[in-house]
Amino acid sequence: MTDDCLPSSRRAVLRHLVAAGLSGALPAFAQAPYPAKPIRLIVPFTPGGSSDILGRAIGQELARSLGQPVLVDNVPGAGGSIGAERAARAPADGHTLLMGHIGTLAVNPALYPRLGYDPVRDFAPVAWVARVPNVLVVHPSVPARNLSDLVALARARPGAMNYSSGGNGSAAHMTMEYLKQAVRMPMLHIPYRGAAPAVSDVIAGQVQAVFTGAPALLPHIKAGKLRALAVSSPRRIPSLPDVPTIAESGVTGTSGFEADQWYGVVAPAGTPPEVVRLLNEHVNRALGSAEVRTRLASEGADPMPTTPAAFGQLIATELRRWAPVVKAGNIRAE
Missing domain, CATH: 3.40.190.150 (Bordetella uptake gene, domain 1)
Incomplete structure (x- = not known):
């Protein structure tokens, strides 16, 4: 159909659209601004x-x-x-x-x-x-003041040392498994359904260690209910300035260790x-x-x-x- 066959009103609209398109001012066809909805x-x-x-x-x-x-x-x-x-x-x-x-x-x-x-x-x-950052902590009854002590204890008593986590594949599980493999430290994994009970049982002395996020541990470290041995960050954290990083521990296999x-x-x-x-x-x-x-x-x-x-x-x-x-x-x- 040619332009002459269109009604005059349709021809006017078409000419307007073409002109607008050629001038780059065709808001009806322009992409909607982002975000266009929730x-x-x-x-x-x-x-x-x-x-x-x-x-x-x-x-x-x-x-x-x-x-x-x-x-x-x-x-x-x-x-x-x-x-x-x-x-x-x-x-x-x-x-x-x-x-x-x-x-x-x-x-x-x-x-x-x-x-x-x-x-x-x-x-x-x-x-x-x-x-x-994750923090490696133990119950105060565990005779370990640093990572070297913990590794020595675990190697001397294979299968007797244990640690908790919020479940298989959780951050606490993966972080401790990464450390265990790096330093050849045999410890038994005890999974819980969530980080809260995993930490609670270390505080209660039912489990010996946990390596999990700092927020869940800091109040208990400050209260003396848990002993911090090391942090997973590449640098020490301001809330625990006296606690070394894993990489600072000097244990073989920890150079460059990072697991935040x-x-x-x-x-x-x-x-x-x-x-x-x-x-x-x-x-x-x-x-x-x-x-x-x-x-x-x-x-x-x-x-x-x-x-x-x-x-x-x-x-x-x-x-x-x-x-x-x-x-x-x-x-x-x-």
């Missing part, structure tokens, strides 16, 4: 844990700065794998994000043989949020790079706010503002770190 932030664990607390803190700041609500969606199960898979399958438009952490993005691929997502292939790194917990935001693979850059900018801005820094401090976490590429490199490095640990320890998910 953002869903999947936290793959139950409410109240560190992932949830950090996710909500970041979400509140993103809502303020981006002008759209950020809805936290707790999707627990299978060590975070269920929520992570749901995020990986979401539309790659920046309106669904995942609050990932060391388990979902680095340990689970080795722990679960039929994982429904790949942390590198299925996600675009957005922002590293925080890192939380970490958290970060990822988006489905294929999310537009400009959206990833914008989100990274706003998360980094949130990490500088007084409110978020207070929340992080309450969790014993250090803010880690950096680029998407740097966070992606962390994920790749951690995948290489933990896969051999899982294999050597013959670790299976619960």
